[in-house]
Amino acid sequence: MLLHDLLGIELPIVQAPMAGVQGSALAIAVSNAGALGSLPCAMLTSDTLRAELSEIRLKTSKPFNVNFFCHTPPEPNAERERAWRASLDPYYKEFAIDPATIPQGPGRAPFDQTAADLLSHFKPPVVSFHFGLPSSDLLAHIHSWGAKILSSATTVEEAIWLEAHGADIVIAQGLEAGGHRGTFVAEALTSQLGTIALVPQMVRAIRLPVIAAGGIAGARGVAAVMKLGAVGAQIGTAYLLCPEATTSAIHRAALKSDTAHHTALTNVFSGRPARGIVNRFMRERGPLNDSVPAFPLAASAVAPIRAKAEALGSGDFSPLWAGQNVTGCKEIPAAELTRELGSLSKGMRGANRSGNN
Amino acid sequence: MLLHDLLGIELPIVQAPMAGVQGSALAIAVSNAGALGSLPCAMLTSDTLRAELSEIRLKTSKPFNVNFFCHTPPEPNAERERAWRASLDPYYKEFAIDPATIPQGPGRAPFDQTAADLLSHFKPPVVSFHFGLPSSDLLAHIHSWGAKILSSATTVEEAIWLEAHGADIVIAQGLEAGGHRGTFVAEALTSQLGTIALVPQMVRAIRLPVIAAGGIAGARGVAAVMKLGAVGAQIGTAYLLCPEATTSAIHRAALKSDTAHHTALTNVFSGRPARGIVNRFMRERGPLNDSVPAFPLAASAVAPIRAKAEALGSGDFSPLWAGQNVTGCKEIPAAELTRELGSLSKGMRGANRSGNN
Numbered sequence: 090m091l092l093h094d095l096l097g098i099e100l101p102i103v104q105a106p107m108a109g110v111q112g113s114a115l116a117i118a119v120s121n122a123g124a125l126g127s128l129p130c131a132m133l134t135s136d137t138l139r140a141e142l143s144e145i146r147l148k149t150s151k152p153f154n155v156n157f158f159c160h161t162p163p164e165p166n167a168e169r170e171r172a173w174r175a176s177l178d179p180y181y182k183e184f185a186i187d188p189a190t191i192p193q194g195p196g197r198a199p200f201d202q203t204a205a206d207l208l209s210h211f212k213p214p215v216v217s218f219h220f221g222l223p224s225s226d227l228l229a230h231i232h233s234w235g236a237k238i239l240s241s242a243t244t245v246e247e248a249i250w251l252e253a254h255g256a257d258i259v260i261a262q263g264l265e266a267g268g269h270r271g272t273f274v275a276e277a278l279t280s281q282l283g284t285i286a287l288v289p290q291m292v293r294a295i296r297l298p299v300i301a302a303g304g305i306a307g308a309r310g311v312a313a314v315m316k317l318g319a320v321g322a323q324i325g326t327a328y329l330l331c332p333e334a335t336t337s338a339i340h341r342a343a344l345k346s347d348t349a350h351h352t353a354l355t356n357v358f359s360g361r362p363a364r365g366i367v368n369r370f371m372r373e374r375g376p377l378n379d380s381v382p383a384f385p386l387a388a389s390a391v392a393p394i395r396a397k398a399e400a401l402g403s404g405d406f407s408p409l410w411a412g413q414n415v416t417g418c419k420e421i422p423a424a425e426l427t428r429e430l431g432s433l434s435k436g437m438r439g440a441n442r443s444g445n446n
Numbered sequence: 447m448l449l450h451d452l453l454g455i456e457l458p459i460v461q462a463p464m465a466g467v468q469g470s471a472l473a474i475a476v477s478n479a480g481a482l483g484s485l486p487c488a489m490l491t492s493d494t495l496r497a498e499l500s501e502i503r504l505k506t507s508k509p510f511n512v513n514f515f516c517h518t519p520p521e522p523n524a525e526r527e528r529a530w531r532a533s534l535d536p537y538y539k540e541f542a543i544d545p546a547t548i549p550q551g552p553g554r555a556p557f558d559q560t561a562a563d564l565l566s567h568f569k570p571p572v573v574s575f576h577f578g579l580p581s582s583d584l585l586a587h588i589h590s591w592g593a594k595i596l597s598s599a600t601t602v603e604e605a606i607w608l609e610a611h612g613a614d615i616v617i618a619q620g621l622e623a624g625g626h627r628g629t630f631v632a633e634a635l636t637s638q639l640g641t642i643a644l645v646p647q648m649v650r651a652i653r654l655p656v657i658a659a660g661g662i663a664g665a666r667g668v669a670a671v672m673k674l675g676a677v678g679a680q681i682g683t684a685y686l687l688c689p690e691a692t693t694s695a696i697h698r699a700a701l702k703s704d705t706a707h708h709t710a711l712t713n714v715f716s717g718r719p720a721r722g723i724v725n726r727f728m729r730e731r732g733p734l735n736d737s738v739p740a741f742p743l744a745a746s747a748v749a750p751i752r753a754k755a756e757a758l759g760s761g762d763f764s765p766l767w768a769g770q771n772v773t774g775c776k777e778i779p780a781a782e783l784t785r786e787l788g789s790l791s792k793g794m795r796g797a798n799r800s801g802n803n
Contacts, residue, residue: 283640
């Protein structure tokens with residue numbers, strides 16, 4: 090099976106959607122270079138989403154992907170929020186922040202009918218989701234314009250669920266991956282598998298094509314996951330230093346420093362586990378903390394601390410998302426990086442699914 | 447670079463030494479099939495070690511590996527031991543064990559001059575270590591009969607240390623691997639990388655050849671890690687159901703059950719983190735516990751509970767070591783499994799080290 094036949098792209102590579110560090114510019118550059126560029130939409134207003142989609146349609150005729158979250162929004166829990174903010178009080182004092190001025194949520198909204206209606210005007214050829222899938226009605230709407238639907242699975246169980254609920258391709262997200270775990274069934278972090286263990290088990294368990302993600306930092310990594318039976322690779326971290334990414338100067342400096350070699354899964358920034366470079370906030374309040382508010386509400390309490398710290402040039406309170414291999418990060422145009430990433434795998438087929446794992 | 451040229455074996459595969467679940471029979475079968483069989487020696491008396499080495503020399507003329515631990519034995523801590531045993535009191539009551547009858551350690555001894563002298567009579571062509579390396583004098587002794595020295599690294603930093611201290615080949619142990627982490631410098635478990643992230647970074651950082659371990663369950667996995675730049679793969683879990691392994695009936699049953707899909711790193715069985723199938727003891731006292739006695743002393747306190755539980759047919763208190771992909775476990779002779787594992791990689795070279803990672 091070739092990803093080319095499934096998505097109409099030349100290289101078996103998906104640029105991972107990375108909310109907060111990229112917009113349409115990166116997606117356009119990657120799509121024009123022959124891979125699948127992605128627009129992270131989870132944090133965009135309708136107006137911005139419309140503008141970004143217009144920009145993409147203007148600047149590329151190649152396939153592209155739009156990515157949304159589809160978590161179930163939590164019930165706000167005032168007591169939990171109060172306790173969490175109280176635990177952050179030393180930071181509010183340190184940075185002279187009045188906690189009474191910090192707004193509650195609302196944070197990131199899940200994919201809904203409004204977003205689907207907006208998308209229907211632009212007919213993106215690929216729509217991907219994180220944290221499961223939206224309702225079957227919404228999926229039918231997306232399928233109505235011929236789009237393919239992708240979603241991430243972090244366990245074999247989640248892959249089987251996605252196959253049964255309308256996904257067209259499953260992204261196997263190994264625990265090396267940067268950013269948020271796509272987990273939506275699994276609870277224990279011990280259920281999360283490394284890419285090399287996850288991909289062949291998923292390929293065995295489902296009929297849908299599998300794209301591998303997590304720890305893939307170069308052309309050899311792409312070729313390796315295709316040996317495991319994947320039809321392609323989703324790569325995020327490697328693009329973070331490209332000029333088309335909007336990665337902050339602080340985040341870029343961290344990626345280029347030795348500290349980038351130590352990442353961890355943390356929930357202190359958003360309420361859900363995500364992989365980032367270990368910094369002061371993760372060391373002092375995490376990396377995992379049982380008392381953090383539910384996703385995405387946890388983002389509010391730390392936001393003003395992060396803003397003050399960043400104004401002082403510090404990433405101590407910023408989510409510095411990164412995967413377990415930053416050696417692929419290069420300060421070169423995304424098109425050039427894309428061609429490098431695909432240099433060993435153009436036209437390569439995923440290993441035969443019936444073979445040994 | 448070919449593992450064939452380095453070790454004189456036909457297939458680029460090392461059978462991982464697995465103390466407690468195999469002896470010379472598995473090593474002999476694997477070596478005779480063209481890969482590198484390994485004898486785990488950390489828990490053997492001198493007499494048994496001598497007998498096992500005689501057996502190997504009798505039954506194969508092919509290269510083989512002997513594996514030792516080289517940890518620094520801890521100072522016994524009576525207070526820590528007392529507190530740990532007190533925390534296990536409910537189990538002693540449940541299984542009618544008098545804790546006063548439980549002996550202290552001593553547990554596994556590290557590699558020493560006595561072992562080196564014994565080895566010198568048998569001249570094993572490969573000697574591998576876990577938890578670092580022994581002294582340079584001992585390494586010189588081993589090198590004196592022309593043996594190659596291997597050791598495991600779980601981080602790039604550890605690989606650099608091994609290269610500087612006399613190893614000939616480094617095993618990159620990804621966190622998917624079953625059994626004990628070979629960690630000897632890194633402390634935080636967050637420093638432990640998945641195989642797909644670890645191997646290319648290690649290949650970049652050192653000049654020594656790298657063998658990949660962790661999550662490799664079949665021929666495609668072997669081919670994949672060679673795409674990442676490894677010269678071969680070390681595989682353990684897949685051999686656990688072979689008739690030549692001494693894996694207990696309880697351990698075999700667990701490997702064949704659905705529970706085998708959920709492993710975790712735990713320190714409650716030995717005092718050091720090791721990956722095994724999640725069972726009652728890991729759930730109730732771990733998987734990680736800060737108050738456990740230092741390696742290998744922790745093994746004493748749980749030993750009688752494990753023995754009583756196993757007598758009742760239960761693996762609730764047994765270390766059920768396994769990696770993150772048990773789908774490669776097959777109840778077939780080890781020679782057959784070895785040929786299957788090597789079927790896609792015989793004569794294959796590791797990817798060029800100067801290429802993209």
